[in-house]
Amino acid sequence: MKVTEKDVAYVADLANLELTGAERVGMVRDLNSILDYIDRLNELDTSNVEPMAQVSDRYGVDESKQGSERFAYANREDVVEGLRKSLSQEVALENAPDADGTFFRVPKVIER
């Protein structure tokens, strides 16, 4: 058993999830089963292998250039109304579960 119920509680806390008692039990079982399978990665010696975060730094760019220069085409001017106009306050609030017309409204954060 790699993952205990205590670990699940800790990770749920990090992920902003509560999880019911039954969900936690299921999560212990499922995470252990998946992590057991994932363990096969340890069969590979990767001590001299570079990690790969994404593909776009490997392909489709000017390979004669170095570092961020290779992505020059993705640069743009840092201006307020750039590629797209910012959403108006009204539009930005339209999908909010609770708003007062100016701000998103949430339960009180500071206790007196």
Place this chain on the structure above:
Amino acid sequence: MELTQLNIDGARSAVQERKTTAFALAESHYARIEKEDEQIGAFLTLCKERALEQADRIDRMAAEGKPLPPLGGVPVAIKDVMSTRGVRTTAGSKILGHYIPPYDCTAVARMEAAGAVLLGKTNCDEFAMGSSNENSAFRPVRNPRDLNRVPGGSSGGSAAAVAADMVVVALGSDTGGSIRQPASFCGVVGLMPTYGRVSRYGLIAFASSLDHIGPLTRTVKDAAIVLRTIAGRDPMDSTSADVLVPDYVAELEKPVRGLRLGVAKEYFGDGLDAEVRQAVESAIDKLRGLGCEIVPVSLPHTPYAIPTYYLIATAEASSNLARYDGVRYSYRAAGVKSLSEMYRRSRDEGFGAEVKRRIMLGTYALSAGYYDAYYLKAQKVRTLLTRDFEEAFQKVDAIVTPTSPTAAFRLGEKSNDPLAMYLADIYTVTADLAGIPGISIPCGETKEKLPIGLQILGTHFDEATILRVAHAYEQAG
């Protein structure tokens, strides 16, 4: 003329030549949806007003004798992970059950600019996480070929809508196989382009380094037309590549004789269903008959693809899905007393079981003390998996494999065993990890009349070759 049987060129030219109208095409497909979709469940939202406005625009162009754009009047569906301005976009999740985006996904905007008539949004696994469509928060999709079977996932609604003639083409998204596997299960064509070929702007993020948008169609040519429409640099997505987009349709007709096609033994091992193997082997024979040279290649790290994928995809998802906090646009639980209770309860109630499982796995893999052992390890193996392809493509022009180890399975068959469900993607995830393009095309049926898919993988930005091979196979009948 049967209006719900047309391909893109057939539909467009019928409207252009005034044999029918875009309005009639839209109405006849809506009628088909009305008749079929209660059983199948491919659609979550229809946007008739938007569709008929666009149809009217196209019909006026045709009436004035103006040449129609490439998708003029063609009824399409969009997977519900792509944002559509003013049209509810749920990602198959309760947490976005009432979300109405204020802007359009670039791929959607390009489809409409090319004349497509958007009929509605298709069902999918929640946040595109799943291989059967049973993880939709709304309802599972059923396979039009056998209603007791799953359509595959996560773009199951898009695949089913195309297979059941409810639209001509649909857009899907592929993070670990979510276009190709449902295409295979439903007997249609599904194309995942190279990473960066199609802008992800407006695509609700699952795993940003793995997410791809692509078409599901009934013919390879239609896939080529859609790709030509949606591909190309978009300044709104910094990972969209500045690479020339060829005329995929013109490239289809180039001969395939002399192309070298790789066959990797790692894709024909244990777990491959005998009927699928037989169908794929005969497809390879047919390609040999068309003049392709079949070359054995090795992709030795293939057995490590699923564990690598489930670490990287879940780690990225745990980060991407942190934004659903019940504040700005997502579901908020009722009766909460504090901010932290609001976050937790909204996420607890808003996310389904598989999404929570993946958020938990990803958070665990990124947490202090485990980062090196899991996330960093997976990133290194991702390099090895990518090198496998780079070495193989030194010797061959494309690689042919089965798309999925089995044909469509039954609803409920794997839904209680996450690991068994993950293994349904065993032949598709590597292409997502390496960022290379892949297409699935129908290559026969099982004895139970279930479709089987042939997957063709290509090198980065070489969709033209895999489309050409797929087209040649399809045309050979």
